[in-house]
Amino acid sequence: xxxxxxxxxxxxxxxxxxxxxxxxxxxxxxxxxxxxxxxxxxxxxxxxxxxxxxxxxxxxxxxxxxxxxxxxxxxxxxxxxxxxxxxxxxxxxxxxxxxxxxxxxxxxxxxxxxxxxxxxxxxxxxxxxxxxxxxxxxxxxxxxxxxxxxxxxxxxxxxxxxxxxxxxxxxxxxxxxxxxxxxxxxxxxxxxxxxxxxxxxxxxxxxxxxxxxxxxxxxxxxxxxx
Amino acid sequence: xxxxxxxxxxxxxxxxxxxxxxxxxxxxxxxxxxxxxxxxxxxxxxxxxxxxxxxxxxxxxxxxxxxxxxxxxxxxxxxxxxxxxxxxxxxxxxxxxxxxxxxxxxxxxxxxxxxxxxxxxxxxxxxxxxxxxxxxxxxxxxxxxxxxxxxxxxxxxxxxxxxxxxxxxxxxxxxxxxxxxxxxxxxxxxxxxxxxxxxxxxxxxxxxxxxxxxxxxxxxxxxxxxxxxxxxxxxxxxxxxxxxxxxxxxxxxxxxxxxxxxx
Numbered sequence: 444x445x446x447x448x449x450x451x452x453x454x455x456x457x458x459x460x461x462x463x464x465x466x467x468x469x470x471x472x473x474x475x476x477x478x479x480x481x482x483x484x485x486x487x488x489x490x491x492x493x494x495x496x497x498x499x500x501x502x503x504x505x506x507x508x509x510x511x512x513x514x515x516x517x518x519x520x521x522x523x524x525x526x527x528x529x530x531x532x533x534x535x536x537x538x539x540x541x542x543x544x545x546x547x548x549x550x551x552x553x554x555x556x557x558x559x560x561x562x563x564x565x566x567x568x569x570x571x572x573x574x575x576x577x578x579x580x581x582x583x584x585x586x587x588x589x590x591x592x593x594x595x596x597x598x599x600x601x602x603x604x605x606x607x608x609x610x611x612x613x614x615x616x617x618x619x620x621x622x623x624x625x626x627x628x629x630x631x632x633x634x635x636x637x638x639x640x641x642x643x644x645x646x647x648x649x650x651x652x653x654x655x656x657x658x659x660x661x662x663x664x665x666x667x668x669x
Numbered sequence: 670x671x672x673x674x675x676x677x678x679x680x681x682x683x684x685x686x687x688x689x690x691x692x693x694x695x696x697x698x699x700x701x702x703x704x705x706x707x708x709x710x711x712x713x714x715x716x717x718x719x720x721x722x723x724x725x726x727x728x729x730x731x732x733x734x735x736x737x738x739x740x741x742x743x744x745x746x747x748x749x750x751x752x753x754x755x756x757x758x759x760x761x762x763x764x765x766x767x768x769x770x771x772x773x774x775x776x777x778x779x780x781x782x783x784x785x786x787x788x789x790x791x792x793x794x795x796x797x798x799x800x801x802x803x804x805x806x807x808x809x810x811x812x813x814x815x816x817x818x819x820x821x822x823x824x825x826x827x828x829x830x831x832x833x834x835x836x837x838x839x840x841x842x843x844x845x846x847x848x849x850x851x852x853x854x855x856x857x858x859x860x861x862x863x864x865x866x867x868x869x870x871x872x873x874x875x876x877x878x879x880x881x882x883x884x885x886x887x888x889x890x891x892x893x894x895x896x897x898x899x900x901x902x903x904x905x906x907x908x909x910x911x912x913x914x915x916x917x918x919x920x921x922x923x924x925x926x927x928x929x930x931x932x
Contacts, residue, residue: 448907452905454904468776471776473917506700507701508701512731560914562774563913564771564907564909566906569905576910579910583909584887585882587907588896589877589878589905593877594868612792613753614692614793615697627727641728
């Protein structure tokens, strides 16, 4: 599925959004792929990702099925990257999300050196991915362009809500929640960072970018128009 | 999707089953406490009487009220196209799409001179009824466009030559579905214009993904030039950087995946 491709925004808005993912192809390079996928995730941690995830188990912040009422005042908002690595038990797509091109470039260089044999993709602006490839000395193999939303676009929410909710391409972040979080920040009821974590927990494959979300929420709350 | 609402008569959260696409975000995405519902309601009433705002964490269901139900055909199709965690074996349908160009370096799905389209209906967060997808697949089939054989929508076609989708699922609403096709680059403009026509006939949003093989130096201008001529300025892309290789013992070198329908 194209769960990272169709994020809303112009190229500039992806300056803090680089999703790098690894995937094996059935019948081609899936034998013994699990340890290589784990290695990909483990290698990403020193480069300072803002999220890490696998498509079966979720990202570095997950919902809790047995919360205690006191946790409303004492909740852990810190991502657990190692839990994502350790929790990978089946072959699936794995992803690391970075908030700067420099981090993404350095990680791509490392992945190239590791020679995992897996297909590696970068989902960001067209230019951003090209620059990452250039830095690592890799010519692009294939490209999948997003042409943006068309059709009955009157059914879509405003641009800021759309920017936040499309960071979960599977549609697990509801537009009503994104709108509510922007309103809460506007009213001073939560920080932009806290608001982003609530939505991040809904993303079931760990590609939601909480840093970009917090930035967009902050801008929206301050009344900036896109 | 707006499927969950407070029923003004019974004053309880209720699920509109027509609008619900069975994405399970309510069950999987919410954290849960397991508090007594009577106690929770009483507390809320007391706070409301005192004009106090009750402001718990917004992603927590205090009573763990959502319970997954066993879905049967055809409703189970909703979940297959809406819940990214659904076990594919339950329906025989594999998620919403395929590997497309993500594994093009080892699959050879889209080669030079070809262009792969992913035409997604219902995304982001609007949803789509299969009767609208049926309109689209019929139009594409009439244009002699071959469908990607392994795509989940293709598996639900009653007739790949006509693009008809099986009748028993036409009244099912899903989060989104991707129709995948591949054509020679020379048909790129024709397909885009056809999608523009389809967009007028369906009651939802559509998003196009266009996949192409880059040249040896990493450039891709052939397809991009056509898209720009049509008024597109792609801002975002998924870029396969070509580090994949065949590692399975006995695996054949790059093979051309099959399409079905018109050729």
